[in-house]
Amino acid sequence: MPRMTMIEALRDAMDVKLAQDPSVLVFGEDVGYFGGVFRCTAGLQAKHGEERVFDTPINESAIVGMAVGMAAQGMRPCVEVQFADYVFPAYDQITQEAARLRHRSNEMFTCPLVVRMPTGGGIFGGQTHSQSPEALFTHVAGLKVVIPSTPYDAKGLLIAAIEDPDPVIFLEPKRLYNGPFYGDHSGKSVGWAKHPAGEVPEGHYAIEIGKADVRRPGSDVTILAYGTMVYIAEAAVEQSGIDAEIIDLRSLLPLDLETIKASVEKTGRCVVVHEATRTSGFGGELIAEVQEACFWHLKSPLQRVTGWDAPYPHATEWDYFPGPDRVIRALHKAMED
């Protein structure tokens, strides 16, 4: 089976869909001729033509807005917002137009749109290149929100997203583009070539949106994570020796409550981990869901490990980033009494 980085897997997903479905379009800033700042669309314009893979001006609002219009006509635009931090001019179009077109037209028009965007920190990006805005989208009825953590999932989920009849916010943890990240920024980075999830089948396959993945079975405590934090959780488990079950949510909206419930009912303990700031973060939602669904099975208070309620820092990034140490501390707390 071919081995791919997450970048290559995403490119492959777009390549497959461009070849299969003439209504698929790929565009965004630097996406066409240049092939994307992270190279996710490199070669796609040469292969599929300038009519289908093209550059736009720096116009997040109108890029997404026009994509909504295209989608209403039955096209399947897959647009790139260069960093999740740049999505805010487009937030209006995403939340008020894309998300609600189906409902307010009584389903006369729909919006099969994908907005891809690199998310999260760990790359010294500072406050305008490191944010994790997922909760701003999970708060909006009508959107789906997906975040893969492996090349295999990235391809399967992106194909599913492009085929989905509704708008999908597709968050790409940029720290994972070239390899898994276990929290040691000064250590040698490992590429996807040596990781089993770097094996990506050729051709078409889709991963159902709304299904979590149990990344590591365990019996003592459940860790709910997504994106880069899946690997931080793995590192924490390895370093602490605690037999945790790690669930990679993969899809935040819809949420796979079944898988979460089955795990927490078994372990009776739960730690939620995300990079985004704490207050009103998606972790708050997860904790509420777990509490409602699993209250009588819980043996200890639910724990949350998140970024701090501060702008993402330039200089002190690794104090902000919720690394394995902080997860281990939360695991120990969850294991008390």
Place this chain on the structure above:
Amino acid sequence: MAARKAAAAPNVSAEELLTYYRDMLLIRRFEEKAGQLYGMGLIGGFCHLYIGQEAVVVGLEAAAEEGDKRITSYRDHGHMLACGMDPNGVMAELTGREGGYSKGKGGSMHMFSREKHFYGGHGIVGAQVPLGAGLAFADKYKGNGRVTFTYFGDGAANQGQVYETFNMAALWDLPVVFVIENNQYAMGTAQKRSTSTPELYTRGAAFGIKGEIVDGMDVLAVKAAGEKAVKHCRSGKGPYILEIKTYRYRGHSMSDPAKYRTREEVQKMREERDPIDHVREMLLTGKHASEEDLKAIDKEIKKIVGDSADFARNSPEPALEELWTDIYADAPTEGAV
């Protein structure tokens, strides 16, 4: 210097020319040093060099008066040096240290100086443009006769909020000079791939804003245009647009191999249109300075830049508590790491 006559401008004093030479050279050497520190891993993340564009800010600063404001994008080091900010503080912000202008909280893209009326580098493309008009609004309200230089790129010139701002600036006759630094590329995308009409100086026509195109490789031409624009603004006639044609020699940021343009294109610019060489020739042919004089300036600049690098290296890392400072006017709320 084939393409340009290097005749000494008759009405420019030696002193003035020497000032421009010194100021432009400071920016160039500073940026070269920043590039080196980046290569050594002392600067992390995003770092956008201004090399090639020096005549733009130096020319416009020559047209500014005490109390005038300036605001720009992330490509901001040149603007800060040109308005008299301390190279030590700028370099130390690049390295994310306590001695930096934002105490390491902002990094390369986000620095400010109240003393020099520098309202920042801004990481989000186009976001500084309405801010610039707001600064001008405040000055007009206060009736203090000040003008704001609002800098942005050819790529940013397509952002929607630029036109919202043009309209209001014209509607309310705000004293703002919109400076479009047209270096012909927005990241990896050449202007022609993203822009319907290349004449950006005409972009204000629909709002009744006068504009003109300026040779940005000629500091005297920039200064002359700046003086005209400033006079227009100060006399209460409202905003003015300067489209300044320039060129960046380096990649968009440090991680850009610049494969979207040819080596020859860059080489030709450097050899035929370099703004510093231009002034150098004027100084020498006009017998305003000798090779020895210029060597002495080179040496002086080298020392300033070397000192700034030493300062930036030796300045301590910011204390961890800084993460929670300056978020609200009140004391920090968050606790332990």
